[in-house]
Amino acid sequence: MRSLWRCVGAILLMAMVLCMVPAQTRRVESVTIRGLRNVSETAVLTALRLKSGETYSEAALERDRQALEAMGLFAAVRPSVEQSETGVRVVFDVVENPLIKEVRLTGNTVLTTEQLVQVLRNKPGNVFNFNFARPDANALQEAYLKAGYVALIEEYRPPDYDNGVLTIRLTELRVGQIKVEGNTKTRTPVILRELRTKPGDIFYLPRWQRDLNRLYNLGYFEQITPEEEPGEPGTLNITLRVKERPTGRLNVGFAIDPRQRIIGLAELYETNFRGRGQTVGLNFQSTGGRNGNSLELLFTEPYLDKHHTSLSLALYDKLVYRFTSNFFGGTVDPNLEERYDERRRGITLSVGRPYGDFFNAVLGFRTEDVRTNRVATDASGGFIRQDGSLTSFTLKGIYNTRDFDLDPATGQYIALTLEPGVTNIRSAEQQFLDSGVVKLGRSNFLRASLDYRLYFSPQGRRTTPDDRRHVFAIRAYYGFITGNTPFFEQMFVGGAETLRGYQEDRFWGKQAALLSFEYRIPVEKAFTAVLFVDIGHAWGGYPTVNNFTQSASFKPQIGYGVGIRVRTPLGPLRIDYGIGKDGGRTHFSVGQVF
Template sequence: MSTALLSLAIIATAQAQTTVVKEIVIQGNRRVSREAILAAMRTKVGQPYVQENLDRDQRALDDLGFFEAVSVRPSPLEGNSWRITVDLTEWPEVKEIRVVGNSVIKTEDILNVIKPFIKPGDVYNLNSLRPASDAIRSLYSKKGFFLAAIEEFAPLKESPNTVNIALVETRVGTVSVQGARATRDSVIRRLIKTRSGDPYSENKWVNDLRRLYNTSWFESVTTSIDPEREAGKVDLTANVKETKTGQFNVGLQLDPRNKLAGVIRLSDTNFRGTGQTVGINYIQATQGSGPSVDLDYVNPFFDSKDTALRVSIYSRLVFRFANVFSSSSPTSSSSDYNERRTGGSIGFSRPVGDSLSYGLSVRYENVKTNNVSATGADRFIQQDGDVGVASLGFIRNRRDRDIDATRGDWLKLDVEPGYANITDVGGAAAGTNVIGTHTFFRTNLEFRKYFTDQGKLTPKDLDAAKRVLALRAKVGSIQGTVPFFEQFFAGGADTLRGYPEDRFWGRNQLLTTAEVRYPIQKAFSIIGFVDYGGAWGGYNTVNDFTQSAGISLHLGYGMGLSFRTPLGPIRVDLGFDERGKSRTHFLIGTSF
């Protein structure tokens, strides 16, 4: 046989042995189109029948996720051809999605986050389960909660058109505190709001730890979390190290108002472990005029709703225009004078949620001007009498911690109706129409904001020192006839640095501050600051303290140091006014 004839014979034999797919029959699909099914298959009509391709088609159709059961069967036809039958059982159409086991996230919110993957009207698809489950877990995480498991995400057997999503939320097992010896357990339990059996909220637990830290009863507050005791539960432990809360101090004090003074202070901010504050302060300034005495009491748990009670009884000297560490004094020491303010205050405040609180307080004082015999009529303002002020305030506190906040904000609004009964006037106030009883209404608004580039505080570093940009704005206005000593005052350590204490006064106030706080060590920071603001629209100029009837704002700037000490934080600032003259300010406590 010739070579050409042999080739033709081989081709004819191969063609006789080749089998082709003549038809593909698809059965059982109702909502999934025939075209979509054929597109997923490698087997095509008119192409050779290959069993490996059919096996792959079986897997490919399963992978579409639309089918509960898939069967791909070949059957022979005449003429070396095949029929491929694809039997399908579709998952049912979703008509309802039911969510069970959720207690902290609304069902509506869960349905919204899974809507891109599965919703009523769709065919149930196994491939939607993972992204939908991930979306639910992400939603819980964003809200500060956790899921232990998603036990079921499938159609109900008794109602195939209903998809059941069964969630198991992570819950709190035990809550314990380690290291508290002086502080009573019942007091700590008032601060910790997380309870055994609650859904575990990381945000809520961190807030509990911050609440402990903000009391200043503890040197450190950390946590440990044990998830191993029981599936779906976590055991929480707050580890605290108590600090000394009782103080008895005898010594000297430098104060922006009182200058150099002898001090006797007896106080305890956690009296007998109850969380209550009791304090007695006795201050005798070097100028004389008698001592200042304060008796203070605070009960942060006055009732079952965590209402705080604050009571203060006092007889204080307030030194007007006092010059401390001043290199350039606009007044001589003889022009300093003081007011003795004798009275008391009582106030209540109550939290509303985690960040909002409101308070109501009443203050009554008798004010008497002293040490004016050596000053001229233009060197002081005398308005002696009684004053009573009520205050209704609202505070929104979203700072990460109250002391040296690193991020968050703080907002306070106060409205203060008051009355004054002035019986004696003198100095620059002579001739003003303030004798007798008058009323006034004062409004204050203050906002603080904090930024850091070093991340959020965690339960492991609640007392960490971080770089912070801190901003503050204060605005206030007074209507009615207000005594001199009840006006707004600007100038000094806590308002407008670079200027004497009380340098500006008036019925209106606007103060802004920006501080960059850079920690050198945990207890020591360098601070750069800019203050801009003032007070205006009040009483006459006194001596060299010129005043403005209209809005008048002033610039102060400088550098400072901040120290954390066992007696509390201390600030020393070197400020410059808008003429470049310097003044040193000393502050016991924090600025804001």
């Protein structure tokens, strides 16, 4: 009996071995995909690892089933195996996703449907792919971000087999509430009126950044921190946390005027009067005598109406010194006899209005009476004495894309100015009357100028004034004046604001041209080093006066040097050392040259 069971066991073992051997060595005879209508068979077969002639296994079959599902093109994948004498035939029955006939976008207003469909991977004419849903949503949001907006993808519904419509519903983020916190002096409406971004608007990132820049340019705030949080569905609430800085200054002191007299100085200046954003100013200088006093009153209302119309007014009775040195340096300074001053009494009035985010138009009016006086009362030489009156109108167009006006890193500034006017010279030095250089009586004139400034930083735009940037700055200026104009209305070049390394007002004429280059290097948060080159000249006007030789044609003069800028609440404090044709000169001023 025991022998019988041994025989039976041996037979069963041999049978199992014989059955296993074919299973382990079964070869794939063919691979067939059934149900394809729009999807390329070649693309499907490429995704499979089972190929004709390869060894078949259940694991390989399951792996290929998952690979077909991972393609995202099929609603169902059902594999099957047919046995044959020579191997197995593998069949995959698939159900394709619907063919996309139309992409239906809703909720888009700032970008067209055509623009958005271009960024989708699921396009009309293609079989819908589940794998493209997330990339499509990301691509739509990226397209909005590139345009400066934010979009929320609310729905991405695949097409059905009946209509083939891929439905995408999105929401363009809008502004909810805007609040201001931290302002103790500046009134909240004064801050909110500077914002072009309003509650209910579609949130536009470039406009919002320009709004923040505009607030910084007011000079009222040391720091502005926007905080955003979700509001009602599809909205963004914004809170502006501001840190105010002092906007008023009172200066009292003494100085030495070109007549070598001690003068008293008093300055009262407030750029945010009563927190309303108005500017009021008073400048007073006195030498103790009636003729030595200077007084100037300033007032600016930045918002006259809902169109952001501004009004600026100045009343003055002041002395303007000509041919004075600028603290240090120079070898061609005229002596005391050659200096003179101008007593100017008058009024200037200007009205401005912005048009869009970058353009501003200004209409101005000026009328004044001018009397000239020699600094040295006992001098014997002649000087440019011309007494008379002047009235002019100014039309100015400004295009400004700078990030921050006081210390820009990127952008450009273009100003075109036209100033027609009339002068009435009542008296002049006899030697100039005899030579025909000066004519008495009324005369019309036209002054015109074009000022172009370009700023570039390899690090890009600043988002706050504290961002440190290497800046390349270029300025090109040209101006001319026509008509019989008095000496004091010519174009002047020379000094801290134009051609550094030269005396103030060193060159004059009926035409002026200037080209300046600066490389501004940040050293510390409040300290910047500057390398500069100025090329300029003024020509074609009054002839040589005293030591100042002039020319009738353009003869470019070059000044170059180094400088430093120290940031203060009033703007950058500027110290430049310029080297010109006749030596070096140090210039002190406030604010960038351009």
